Amino acid sequence: MTINFSKIPTPCYLIEEELLRNNLRLIQSVKEQAGVDIILAFKGFSMWKAFPIVREYILGAAASGAFEAKLAAEEMKTLAHTYSPAFQHSDFNVVMENSSHITFNSLSQLELFLPVVKDFSRKISIGIRVNPEFSEVETELYNPCAPGTRLGILADQLGDELPDGVEGFHFHTLCESSANDLEKTLAAFEARFGKYLNKIKWVNMGGGHLMTRKGYDAEKLIRILKDFRKRWNDIEVILEPGSAFAWETGVLVSSVVDIVESKGIKTAILNISFTAHMPDCLEMPYKPRIRNAYHEPVEGKPTYRMGGNSCLAGDFIGFWSFENDLKPGDQIIFEDMIHYTIVKSSMFNGVPHPSIGIWCENGEFKQLRVFEYIDYKNRMA
Numbered sequence: 343m344t345i346n347f348s349k350i351p352t353p354c355y356l357i358e359e360e361l362l363r364n365n366l367r368l369i370q371s372v373k374e375q376a377g378v379d380i381i382l383a384f385k386g387f388s389m390w391k392a393f394p395i396v397r398e399y400i401l402g403a404a405a406s407g408a409f410e411a412k413l414a415a416e417e418m419k420t421l422a423h424t425y426s427p428a429f430q431h432s433d434f435n436v437v438m439e440n441s442s443h444i445t446f447n448s449l450s451q452l453e454l455f456l457p458v459v460k461d462f463s464r465k466i467s468i469g470i471r472v473n474p475e476f477s478e479v480e481t482e483l484y485n486p487c488a489p490g491t492r493l494g495i496l497a498d499q500l501g502d503e504l505p506d507g508v509e510g511f512h513f514h515t516l517c518e519s520s521a522n523d524l525e526k527t528l529a530a531f532e533a534r535f536g537k538y539l540n541k542i543k544w545v546n547m548g549g550g551h552l553m554t555r556k557g558y559d560a561e562k563l564i565r566i567l568k569d570f571r572k573r574w575n576d577i578e579v580i581l582e583p584g585s586a587f588a589w590e591t592g593v594l595v596s597s598v599v600d601i602v603e604s605k606g607i608k609t610a611i612l613n614i615s616f617t618a619h620m621p622d623c624l625e626m627p628y629k630p631r632i633r634n635a636y637h638e639p640v641e642g643k644p645t646y647r648m649g650g651n652s653c654l655a656g657d658f659i660g661f662w663s664f665e666n667d668l669k670p671g672d673q674i675i676f677e678d679m680i681h682y683t684i685v686k687s688s689m690f691n692g693v694p695h696p697s698i699g700i701w702c703e704n705g706e707f708k709q710l711r712v713f714e715y716i717d718y719k720n721r722m723a
Contacts, residue, residue, distance in 0.1 A: 347673055349707045350595050353696035357392065357592035357680050359703045365554040365587055366399035372553055372560055373390075373400070376567035378579040381423060384410040386681050389698065390417040391427045391710045394443040396587070404549070404582035408433035411440035413599075421544065425471060425512060427454060438462050445469040445512040445546065449495060449505060456507050469510035469546065470495055476530035478658015481626060484517045489671045496536065499535035509543045512534060516550025518585055521563040524551065528570060544578035545570075551581055554589045585681040588667060593633070594619065594679035594696060596670045599651065608646045609658060612670050615650035615655050618690040620676065620683055629659055633675040636663040644668065652691040689718045 343360050344537065350356055375382040381402030390413060403414035405422035407429075429437060429444075429451060444459060444466055446452040452470060459466050473494030477487035480492035486493040494513065515527050524547070532539070538547070553560050596614040603609070611634035616623050623630055631637060632648075639645045640663040648659025669706055691694055694714035703707055 343701070343703070343705070345701050346707075347595065347675070350699065351697060351709070352595050352597040352673060353612075353619070354696070354709075355592065355684050355698045356595055356597045356701060356707075357389065357588070357699075358701045359395065361591040362392065362395060362588065363399075363536055363590060363703075365589060366396060368554055368560065369583070369586060370399040372564055373460060376564045376579075377571060378567050378581060380581045380583065382418070382587055383582045384413060384502055384683060385583035386549065387588040388413065388685050388709075389588075389680070391698075391699065393417045397569045402580075402582075404584075405441070407622065408436040408440075408517045411437050416438040423582065434458065441542075442468060443467045443510065445471055445510070447471050447493065447495075447578070449499065451580075452505055452508070455472065460507065465507045467543070468507045469512050470505070470508055471512045471514070472497070472531075472535055474513055474515060474527060474531040474534055476527055477518045478519070478523050478526065479515070483625060487515055498534075500538070502691050504538055504541050508625070510546060511538070511542055511544075512546040512548065514548025514550065516548065518552045518555070519550045520552070521559045521566060524563065525566050529565065530671060532573075539574045539577065542577070544580060544639060545574075546582065547582075548578040549585075551583045552586050552589060553583065554586045588681035592678075592680040594676040594683065595678065596674045596696075598668050598670050600670060601646070601668060602649075607660075608644075609649040609660070610646045610674065611649045611651055612674055613651055613694070614696060615652040615654075615657055615693045615697060616648075616659055617650060617654050618693050619650075619687045620679065620701075621686045621688075621698055623659055624656070630679070631677040632662050633677060634664075649672075650693075652693050654691070661676050668717060686693075687715075692718055 381404050385406050385520040389653045403418045404423045405411040405414055405424040407426045411422040411424045424441040425445035466582040471494040473496050477485050479485040482488050595614045598610045600611045601614050639661045643663040644667045645661050645663045650657035698711040700710045
């Protein structure tokens with residue numbers, strides 16, 4: 343669908359309903375063919391005004407604490423599968439009230455909260471996060487199996503019998519990964535934890551299954567999941583991707599505010615910030631794609647570094663080439679900026695936060711949220 347970007351105020355995170363529905367249909371198809379449960383991880387995509395669309399295809403939600411669990415109940419209309427590296431007594435009642443499953447990161451957390459969960463008025467399924475000690479995630483910042491990780495219980499920390507009350511295992515070792523990566527992870531997981539799998543009810547294989555990426559072998563994923571369930575007596579399997587739901591479903595529309603030049607480097611200063619609005623570009627790091635720009639510099643064409651509008655010296659990414667010189671007011675459209683980008687964004691430096699909008703299937707633009715001064719002020723209180 344062609345978007346009329348002249349109708350889009352900048353800056354704006356813009357999601358396309360048609361693209362979101364395409365992803366949801368694929369995810370629903372994998373879920374049904376593999377006979378597993380696939381739920382939405384809010385840490386990757388929590389644009390709750392889009393949840394009515396999501397609920398047409400997928401009903402479950404994965405939460406990382408009390409706030410996300412409450413959002414699951416209120417806006418996804420479901421109890422959450424909730425995991426946190428460390429729960430606190432101060433908000434654990436909220437977690438229980440809004441969760442069907444709770445996964446603990448350590449045996450000490452399990453021991454601390456098990457009596458509380460058992461005394462709760464409703465049955466809650468208890469799991470523990472385990473560490474298969476295998477991950478092919480290359481960026482250490484995103485590798486949960488790196489030596490000394492704080493995430494998950496090692497096989498040699500478990501005894502011959504499962505701890506009391508545990509009904510499920512949870513592992514999360516993938517990050518924008520392939521079906522082949524899951525296959526290798528499962529081999530490590532079963533080698534280390536296979537002796538327990540006939541004693542539990544479910545396995546949560548976490549997120550990072552980027553099944554909506556072009557070239558992802560979804561048929562192989564389905565085979566892997568079906569074979570795993572067959573090996574382990576039709577055990578319940580749960581996947582909780584985040585990025586896959588919103589992968590390439592929308593953009594961040596920004597505008598050039600000024601062009602500055604220093605030592606032969608031209609920088610287009612934008613009305614957004616990389617550190618505040620696209621932090622993964624600096625953390626991962628990766629260079630985002632810009633619509634109608636050359637991803638790498640082209641000799642003889644106007645070439646610019648993109649600069650954010652904050653005081654952080656390193657708030658820039660570069661370089662791209664364009665067909666024509668940039669000037670103030672030109673739109674710069676960053677591709678694939680809906681998953682993780684929005685949930686990680688901040689109001690650092692008081693840089694105005696991008697609005698959030700959706701380009702509907704009927705060709706209309708609907709602005710879902712505009713952030714004002716009071717939003718910044720309230721966050722600083």
